[in-house]
Amino acid sequence: MTRFLASVGRTVLSALAMVGSVALFALETVSHLLRPPFYWREFWQALIQIGWLSLPVVGLTAFFTGGALALQIFAGGSRYGAEAVVPSIVAIGMVRELGPVLGGLMVAARVASSIAAEIGTMKVTEQIDALVTLSTNPMKYLTLPRVLAATLAVPVLVAVGDSVGIFGGYLVGVNRLGFNGAVYLKNTVDFLEQWDVVSGLFKGAAFGFIVATMGCYHGMNSGRGAQGVGRATKSAVVSASVLIFAANYILTELFFAA
Amino acid sequence: MIELRDIHKTFGSNHVLRGVNLTVPKGSSMVIIGGSGTGKSVTLKCILGLVTPDQGQIFVSGQNVEDVSRDPFLARFGMLFQGAALFDSLPVWQNVAFRLMRGALKRPKAEAREIAIEKLRRVGLKPEVADKFPAELSGGMQKRVGLARAIAADPEIIFFDEPTTGLDPIMSGVINDLIREIVTEMGATALTITHDMTSVRAIADNVAMLHDGVVKWTGPVNDMDTSGDPYVDQFIHGRAEGPIAAVR
Ligand SMILES: Nc1ncnc2c1ncn2[C@@H]1O[C@H](COP(=O)(O)OP(=O)(O)OP(=O)(O)O)[C@@H](O)[C@H]1O
Ligand SMILES: [Mg+2]
16 A cells, blocks of 8 residues: 555656657756857747648648538537538638637657657757757757757747648638628628637747657657667657647646636 | 876766866877876866766866856867767858857858868868768778867866877878977866877877776876886886786
């Protein structure tokens, strides 16, 4: 019994220690924003890697999700004779929830893993040590550019995903469900409020921050050897995904709870 | 001058350094020898602050390394890592010129590139190599690029972790001469780890032998053959029998 309690205690303590060290890591990253130098070249490269190159996968996911959403809402709505809500619910569902969450998850899969693998490999091949001896702070040179780029790029990806998702819903609505194109669009625009969209973009920024921070954190703390890097990559994706869901719930409470 | 006093370092249950004492006079070349896994690389990393010792003090130019400000301190050093540790996202010349392209020593790009190509030449690499990426080079070439990077900013103190492993005998000779030259002509202080006894004789003023976590013997290179120390004798003659166990 005592042994069981001790092991529970140990797990709780190590989880708390982990939360603390992630929080400190995030704080340190942000603090470097205020202390020059800022490495622009690394920032631009990260922006391209994280933002531009994620467009196809985020766009495709949003497109199919928007289409499926239209079908589901139509099927559900027809039980109450409420088929007309399809455009507005697709739009609201997309911009408030699915756009940011799916975008964030796809970026987590694509970016958290590649950041963790890259930085983890740098760690095990002593490249991080080499950076330090060359008077370059790894947090400034590697972490800050990636975290900042992700925080700025993911909202843009979410905006693109929102539009593509609504467009997917529109295509399905018009071609499969017999909506009139002009009516569908008018319904979408009329029901959508500015805050619906903006709140989704804020979520996107938070998710981008989470993804890049988890990628960098696990990469920097990677164990030795190929196995260490593999484990770091896995932890980065898993923790980023879970944190995205948790943050999504908290932000939804903050933004929309009456 | 570099001085290590009673340095201890443990990784988990592995008690690697157990009280290392070592003095490297300014402008001299010290070579550390010792079996694989005895903590030679860890010792260098302790001095640079990449690994924090559990116990003991390190002084560089009379100052405790814990008290100095990191950036100017590290700017005085050059380090060649055992695995070269080149940045694989950057072409070779930008690796060599890394320090010259950012921070306090920043200079125009063209000038940094010129210096990089000159340093590459000194380690026996052609200018064509400059625009390649580290992954396109052989192990020995990567090692030499790492060496060029270590000396690029003309540091006062240079650490070389196995500079000649993986090189052919002629290239080893070139590198030995280069290290000797850096010490005698530029007045740098060098601390080199090597397993290559030809290198030891070519570059060392003084030799220190690390074994069982302590410096077993240290003295001028000329006294090495007549040290009378059974550990040193076994090591420099590469005998399987002796006080140093073959299985470690
Ligand atoms: N970061 C680390 N974490 C855990 N153990 C480490 C770490 N760095 C080194 N060690 C251990 O410390 C010991 C000494 O390592 P070190 O790299 O200093 O050996 P070395 O004397 O340089 O050997 P070699 O000649 O083979 O390079 C080894 O047993 C190694 O496993
Ligand atoms: Mg070593």
